[in-house]
Amino acid sequence: METNIISPDNPLIQNVPQPKIRINSKYLIFTSLFILSLLLLILSTIINNQKNKLPPDSTPPVTTTPIPIITDIPKIAIPTEYQSIIDQINGEIRTQLEFNPPQIDENIGL
Amino acid sequence: MFFLIILLIFSPHAVLAQEPTPVDQFTQYKNDYTYQYNLYQQDYLKYLEKKDVYTKYGSVSTEADKLNTAKTAINTRNLALRSYLQALQVYLDKYQTYDQINTDRLQIEIQNWINWFEEQISIVPNINNSSDLTKWVEDFKTKYVDIQQTIYSALVYNQINQKKFTQNLLTILTETIKQDPNIKPENQLWISNLTVRTDLIDTNLKEAAQLTVKKPYQNKFSNFYPEARNLISSANNYLRDTLNDLKIIIIKSFSNGN
Numbered sequence: 086m087e088t089n090i091i092s093p094d095n096p097l098i099q100n101v102p103q104p105k106i107r108i109n110s111k112y113l114i115f116t117s118l119f120i121l122s123l124l125l126l127i128l129s130t131i132i133n134n135q136k137n138k139l140p141p142d143s144t145p146p147v148t149t150t151p152i153p154i155i156t157d158i159p160k161i162a163i164p165t166e167y168q169s170i171i172d173q174i175n176g177e178i179r180t181q182l183e184f185n186p187p188q189i190d191e192n193i194g195l
Numbered sequence: 196m197f198f199l200i201i202l203l204i205f206s207p208h209a210v211l212a213q214e215p216t217p218v219d220q221f222t223q224y225k226n227d228y229t230y231q232y233n234l235y236q237q238d239y240l241k242y243l244e245k246k247d248v249y250t251k252y253g254s255v256s257t258e259a260d261k262l263n264t265a266k267t268a269i270n271t272r273n274l275a276l277r278s279y280l281q282a283l284q285v286y287l288d289k290y291q292t293y294d295q296i297n298t299d300r301l302q303i304e305i306q307n308w309i310n311w312f313e314e315q316i317s318i319v320p321n322i323n324n325s326s327d328l329t330k331w332v333e334d335f336k337t338k339y340v341d342i343q344q345t346i347y348s349a350l351v352y353n354q355i356n357q358k359k360f361t362q363n364l365l366t367i368l369t370e371t372i373k374q375d376p377n378i379k380p381e382n383q384l385w386i387s388n389l390t391v392r393t394d395l396i397d398t399n400l401k402e403a404a405q406l407t408v409k410k411p412y413q414n415k416f417s418n419f420y421p422e423a424r425n426l427i428s429s430a431n432n433y434l435r436d437t438l439n440d441l442k443i444i445i446i447k448s449f450s451n452g453n
Binding site: 163164166167170171173174175177178180182184185186187189190191192193194195 | 225228232235239242262265266268269272275276279282283286325328329331332335336339343346347350353354357360361364365367368371372431434435438441442445446449
């Protein structure tokens, strides 16, 4: 009876060095750029479609204009010699002299 | 070190303790008046309650309750009115120099009413029956026409005096501006136009004062105060306009570097 014994020296079962796949870098860049541009194209198409579906916007775009902050209020040029008497007159003009009498019932006891 | 810390902690309090807060006479009287007026309001509500009970049952005991609560309410009302008049008398002091004659006259009138109320404060608790109380109330109602006349006249004159004081300050300001070499000649002409407004102020204040004069045989108080206040308010507007004009003159003369 003949037996098949595989010898370790058999070149058939020995590790045959695999040929290395060499990726061409130019090919890789080109592919990635192509995919990227394709994606951008799809994205822009979707956005355009969405825009066309929306009703035309009648309201003007909201723009925020900063409120000007007056840091330096121009002071009215009133000389100091006049300011004190003007302040006093202002105070008197604004004074409300109110000291109303009590509300009473004159008919108590009737 | 410990002593120093203690000294630092307590020193501000020590300084404060040395300076009592000044309370002017008007504030004292006004506080007293507010207190008395609150008491009057409480007693008045009690009186109304007893009056309702008497109207419902009409018994001798309910009549006595009504009389007693009426006397108490009248007494606290007299105390409140006296305190009000005391405060009002002092209230006139500040601007009295701008119409000394009328202010003095009104302060004397107020003092007479204060004296009258002081008498009544001792008389009213001794009233024993309803007919005497009715007589007293009728007399009070007649007198209260004159009391109100005095009160509102005093309020009007106090405001007139204050406006005269303000007008005097404006005159001082105008005179200072007139003498200022920095004021341009065209502005000096504008100042002379201010006299027209001064006349309008005087007219309004005179008319307000005229309203306080009691009409002969007047047995009901006709309230002249709202009308007088309107006239004084108009005078105040002229005073404000005058001040604004003077301010413009000053600003124009000084802000352009002449």
